[in-house]
Amino acid sequence: MTDAEELRRRTRGLLADHPPATTDRPDFLKARFNAGLAWVHYPEGLGGLGAPRSLQAVVDAELEAAGAPDNDPRRIGIGLGMAAPTILRYGTEEQQRRYLRPLWTGEEVWCQLFSEPGAGSDLAALGTRAVREGDGWVVNGQKVWTSSAHVARWAILIARTDPDVPKHQGITYFVCDMTDPGVEVRPLRQITGEAEFNEVFLTDVRIPDSRRLGEVGDGWRVAQTTLMNERVSIGGMRIPREGGMIGPAARTWRERPDLRTHDLYQRLLKLWVEAEVARLTGERLRQQLVAGHPGPEGSGLKLAFARLNQEISGLEVELLGEEGMLYDDWTMHRPELVDFTGRDAGYRYLRSKGNSIEGGTSEVLLNIVAERVLGLPAEPRTDKDVAWKDLAR
Numbered sequence: 001m002t003d004a005e006e007l008r009r010r011t012r013g014l015l016a017d018h019p020p021a022t023t024d025r026p027d028f029l030k031a032r033f034n035a036g037l038a039w040v041h042y043p044e045g046l047g048g049l050g051a052p053r054s055l056q057a058v059v060d061a062e063l064e065a066a067g068a069p070d071n072d073p074r075r076i077g078i079g080l081g082m083a084a085p086t087i088l089r090y091g092t093e094e095q096q097r098r099y100l101r102p103l104w105t106g107e108e109v110w111c112q113l114f115s116e117p118g119a120g121s122d123l124a125a126l127g128t129r130a131v132r133e134g135d136g137w138v139v140n141g142q143k144v145w146t147s148s149a150h151v152a153r154w155a156i157l158i159a160r161t162d163p164d165v166p167k168h169q170g171i172t173y174f175v176c177d178m179t180d181p182g183v184e185v186r187p188l189r190q191i192t193g194e195a196e197f198n199e200v201f202l203t204d205v206r207i208p209d210s211r212r213l214g215e216v217g218d219g220w221r222v223a224q225t226t227l228m229n230e231r232v233s234i235g236g237m238r239i240p241r242e243g244g245m246i247g248p249a250a251r252t253w254r255e256r257p258d259l260r261t262h263d264l265y266q267r268l269l270k271l272w273v274e275a276e277v278a279r280l281t282g283e284r285l286r287q288q289l290v291a292g293h294p295g296p297e298g299s300g301l302k303l304a305f306a307r308l309n310q311e312i313s314g315l316e317v318e319l320l321g322e323e324g325m326l327y328d329d330w331t332m333h334r335p336e337l338v339d340f341t342g343r344d345a346g347y348r349y350l351r352s353k354g355n356s357i358e359g360g361t362s363e364v365l366l367n368i369v370a371e372r373v374l375g376l377p378a379e380p381r382t383d384k385d386v387a388w389k390d391l392a393r
Helices: 004-017 025-034 053-065 077-090 093-105 219-235 246-255 262-290 297-325 345-356 362-373
Strands: 110-113 129-133 136-143 154-160 171-177 183-188 197-208
Touching: 004 025, 004 053, 025 093, 077 093, 077 110, 077 154, 077 219, 136 154, 136 171, 154 219, 171 197, 171 219, 246 262, 246 297, 246 345, 262 297, 297 345, 297 362
Parallel strands: 110 154
Antiparallel strands: 129 136, 129 154, 136 197, 154 171, 183 197
């Protein structure tokens, strides 16, 4: 049984053999993965030691104190938070050994090919087709709102493999090589001026069956692992007190007494308390993850994340008055990472508008919380038993 003291010993051994000051960052990260100190709750040989997930904090504290490099988790968040748990649960041994180490070290960036122009909130209605041909599949379709597609090597992809069964049953889950012929990535410029999102066109893309995750037709169940982890990773990120959106707003309040009013004070105090409650709830949710897989509660946390970000950023712009209307840079560029809280108040205000869409719309998440957390009756759905090909579109 690996305990905290054993993990400290292993971590100090890693630091002694690969001193951060003299070891190249990629070499250090590979050595950390090989030592089982990447994510300690993963199996041995896959970056872990089969230890309790809660002990990861022991390793992280030792490495941070020693000035060791991290794997830039914001840049590779989709791989870490969504692809890796799905590969671990449904991937073959060969797939796990091929994908997990370069995913964790950041050598290979991942993106998520789920949403489509006609299948966003109703993801199961997706129309991208994968047709079996020999020992592989030929994929045609269009995906949208794909973060990091312009820098990604791999994508997690769901496609329809059987149009003759109800929409949830005819989906299969694949790993798509973003460098393959037929994959075209086009930028989508956002209200912030950036093109952080993309649309992806798939034209006769050939995917070998060895890159399938899970059984044929079982892609919806596999995708639920991805989606539950996505909502936890977005809404349940570990942050310190006054981390996230509330930090800049509180800092402005403290540093600019000339901007204060009684009404703004009452609103800021209310949002500060709500942000702290959400932060502590996220800590509790992560403790729940120690015992198993993420549940629908992550949807509630992601709901709170979106609402709070929008309300706090709106308050910050109002607090700054005319200054809040300024915008630092409208130049079109394609960033390598998603920064919800970066830059100035105007950017935060505009960027937060997407928080209630990405990772599941707030309307869809409200349904999930109502039905799967509170146990309320499900909304009537007349299309659950209708073959996908017969659905009105």
